[in-house]
Amino acid sequence: MGTTVTRAMILAAGRGERLRPFTDHIPKPLLEVAGKPLIVRHLESLAAAGIRDVIINVGHLGDVLMQALGTDWHGVGIRYSDERDGRLETGGALVRALPLLGDAPFLLVNGDICTDFPWSRLCQPAASRGHLVLVPNPAQHPHGDFALRGGLVALTGEERHTYAGIARLDPALFRDFPEQSAPLAPWLRRWIAAGLLEGTLYRGRWTDVGTVERLLTARRECAEVAGRGL
Numbered sequence: 495m496g497t498t499v500t501r502a503m504i505l506a507a508g509r510g511e512r513l514r515p516f517t518d519h520i521p522k523p524l525l526e527v528a529g530k531p532l533i534v535r536h537l538e539s540l541a542a543a544g545i546r547d548v549i550i551n552v553g554h555l556g557d558v559l560m561q562a563l564g565t566d567w568h569g570v571g572i573r574y575s576d577e578r579d580g581r582l583e584t585g586g587a588l589v590r591a592l593p594l595l596g597d598a599p600f601l602l603v604n605g606d607i608c609t610d611f612p613w614s615r616l617c618q619p620a621a622s623r624g625h626l627v628l629v630p631n632p633a634q635h636p637h638g639d640f641a642l643r644g645g646l647v648a649l650t651g652e653e654r655h656t657y658a659g660i661a662r663l664d665p666a667l668f669r670d671f672p673e674q675s676a677p678l679a680p681w682l683r684r685w686i687a688a689g690l691l692e693g694t695l696y697r698g699r700w701t702d703v704g705t706v707e708r709l710l711t712a713r714r715e716c717a718e719v720a721g722r723g724l
Contacts, residue, residue, distance in 0.1 A: 507553030528716035543613035604659030628655035647693035
């Protein structure tokens with residue numbers, strides 16, 4: 495029947511080329527939105543959902559990120575998967591982190607999104623090998639990635655949505671892949687075709703902070719929410 499999720503991985507190794515000059519001296523996950531670094535927002539929401547162990551992969555300016563967060567964040571243990579010798583893509587990053595992730599399902603979040611997604615939705619025991627969170631297609635990605643059909647993620651469908659960079663995954667999915675630079679998307683498509691991944695559509699606040707323009711959008715939206723006391 496599965497186990498309650500208590501571990502998460504935050505993807506934080508990227509260079510953030512489209513966010514320069516901000517990311518010339520600041521790791522992308524440490525960029526602030528409404529007074530808080532993106533990665534601190536993740537740590538807060540993950541801790542609120544009961545996560546007690548977080549793995550963070552580090553690459554560009556990894557020393558700065560590790561110094562800022564340390565190994566204990568308000569009772570949440572932090573361990574680092576080191577990619578400073580050469581950044582792996584998302585798939586390869588997860589394979590390298592397997593010794594830290596253990597055998598139980600874990601939560602996965604991109605370090606460069608800003609969201610109010612309630613992580614507790616993914617922490618309960620589940621029988622599926624994985625669960626992807628999708629969002630309505632943003633302007634920069636109008637055609638989406640996947641569809642939903644009967645609670646499962648599907649490769650095709652009349653209405654397609656965008657993968658949010660939020661998931662629950664079973665480490666066993668990655669056991670057969672070698673540690674090398676590799677994107678995650680082809681693996682997701684393989685597992686979706688095999689009917690292994692459940693999914694949901696989240697319509698709450700979510701921004702992919704991948705460019706300076708979208709960073710400013712996230713800052714504006716979060717400031718408006720804070721101003722309303724929400």
